[in-house]
Amino acid sequence: METNSQQYKEVLKMQIEESYGKIVYSYTVHLKCADLLRRKNNILKWILIIFSAVSTCGLLGVILQWNTTVLSIVTAFFTTLSLVFSTYSKSANLENQILAHRETANQLWRIREEYLSLLTDFSNLTEINICEKRDELMNRTANIYEREPFTDSRSYKKAQIALKNKEEQYFSTEELNKMLPEHLRIKK
Secondary structure, three states, X not given: OHHHHHHHHHHHHHHHHHHHHHHHHHHHHHXXXXXXXXXXXXXXXXXXXXXXXXXXXXXXHHHOOOOHHHHXXXXXXXXXXXXXXXXXXXXXXXXXXXXXXHHHHHHHHHHHHHHHHHHHHHHHOOHHHHHHHHHHHHHHHHXXXXXXOOOOHHHHHHHHHHHHOXXXXXXXXXXXXXXXXXXXXXXX
């Protein structure tokens, strides 16, 4: 009987570790997606500034009567491009998408930390306590996933590289020790 209970607890721990891993991935994907969208939004803003500047210079050239035919064509071209990019910017609503991904990441961060606490407390909890906490975390996670904005494969690949190759969400013991205040550091 004790062996079955111990085996069940080991299976529970593996399930919780897997859920923790999935949360870490989702959290990181949303951070990467928000970052990619932020970069895209910044590039779009610069493009709009440049097109507006070129259009304005062209308009000034027309007013000052510099080669009015060429300047009129150039001004019309860049004004049209500016209108197209401005319309795209409004319809894409990148800033709201960035906020939605960051909000989702923040919610997932909280769940991630609770899974980590559950794994830390695991040996001191009963199977019933573990199952209750696991079920509660799974339900809260499901609620977040139901409302989360879609991510893309590029963000997933960036998250994969960050987690697998760069160990972005983790600290080595030495790194962590350096972050602690002097009086809490482990002396070697």
